[in-house]
Amino acid sequence: MVQTNRPAHPRARGLAYLPYLLPGMVAFTVIILVPLALNLWYSLHRWKGGMSPMRFIGLDNYAELARDEKFWASFSNSLSMIVAMVIIPTLIGLVLAAVLFDYVGKHFSSRTAAALRAMYYLPQILPISVAGIVWNWILNSQTGAVNTILRGLGVASPPNWLGSTSTALGSVMLVLIWIQIGYPTVIFMSALQRVDPELYEAAELDGAGWLARFRAITVPQIRPETFVIVLTCTIAALKVFAPIYVLTRGGPESSTLVPSYYSYLNFFDKSKVGYGAAISTVLTLVIIVIAGVIQVFQNRSARREEEGR
């Protein structure tokens, strides 16, 4: 870069912009950093919350967590959440996006493809409590739509989908898949738009069928987006709260318990604030590690892009 006649020294310039960062920094400190630190502090105490006395107990809450079967159950349910919110939707979204973009968009019209995309995306945009109410009713054992239909078909005792330990987790996973599918589909479709159409045309001239093009062009070309989707959705899966709250409240018998709901339960239901803080601290740490990984990989891929791949 050629030296320009900029008035001030670079460092002074940097300082000059600090006032613009000040409101954001103050707000961020008060609303995020301080609460995070306080939560960590609470996790080292036995505390019923409110005005009751706090008693420092060091790492006892964490030791108790390590022995707590419910805590481990909640984390193993997180793995099911990852299957339902990351693995299955990403695979389905990948196929849907490729079919919509490379097939429906070309053989019909891009408007048809866009309309279908909007339908897949709809569940993403709605308040979770609406989805919760509707699905609770659809899956209700007595008055629900699914079981009424099943009884009409002659099934004598259809399952209690959300109410029995054997089906609750699967039912919740189904709802989560339904919620999530639109997100990877939309992102993959826009990722495909950035792929050079000449690649597809060349492959087609060489006689490559749809499946061959999907494997050789689509999947490798949209790898950066796939990576971002997998990691952000993994974080969302670890944090999942509202769907559990509106569908099952962690039950029956913790079969759908997740860490975030377990900490909420300890905070506001059992008045074990210190214990709830310990659970949420562990969850926060897990997520920070994963978010850090995302940052590293994004920086790396950004750098590669700048260097011209």
Next chain:
Amino acid sequence: MSNTTLAPAPAAASAAAAVGRAPAPQNGAAPRRKDRFHRGAGRWIVLAIVGLFALAMVAPFLLMVINAFKSPAEYSGGSPLSLPKQIYTDGLAYFWQRVNFPVKLWNSIWTSALVAVAGTLLSLLNAYAIGVGRVRGRAWIVAVFMIANMLPQEGLIYPLFTMAQKTGLTDNPWSIVIIFTVIQSAFGTYLLSSVLGTFPRALLEAAELDGAGRWQILWRVVYPIVRPTMAVLAIFFFIWTWNEFFIPLVMLTSNDNQTVPIALSSLQGDRMLDVPTLNAGALVSLIPTFLFFLFFQRTLTRGVTAGAVK
């Protein structure tokens, strides 16, 4: 988008009927000419499959709509799949009064709108310092903002709850406004700084030579150019805040302060409500977001993409 349509777009013509027919045998072997995209029955089968999938995605809504207008007697007497014989609106009216819906609606609207405006402004100030001002340590600041956006709210909630108690903001929608302005602006800062990081230097220098100060440059040079991005952000902040569940659930305890999603979820254990009323409630609560979705569909998809890939 590559619009290669040569033939007129297919009308809603029965895709399902096409499935019944056997696929044409010439599929694949046919010589490819100019109009290679618009031949063969195979494409109708593909359309039917993705169409059925789309139908399965919207099926819960369709079920909800047709059952929202049945009377309780009609619901328990018939199948959930049957259309209502007459339009029964008492369930809707009952829901409207029972949850005092206009109040909840207003709470959702003003809190989300304030967060959308305040959040984008805060994001702009931060991003101006980071992207244009290039303050030292900006890479770290952006990383911290991004990570903060991903933190589980459970890790903040109890301290925020006690802080609200100490400042007299318990059960006050303003607590939601303040908290979400900061949380959303963490994402906004992340996105806007990367946009402003590539802001044309020549423009800034020209303005500097004309004697504009930093404040003037922000509002006269930078702001007009990033306004479209800020609009996308604002729309996003609005809808995210509207849909927020966890923090409003904890913070807003009394009926008059709740937002739409919380009011709706509080109905769930309510044994007084019959199935059509529940569906009517879900339907009414969905309408504002649904309208929003229709108006801003394009913007929303653009925003999702920007968030994932920037």
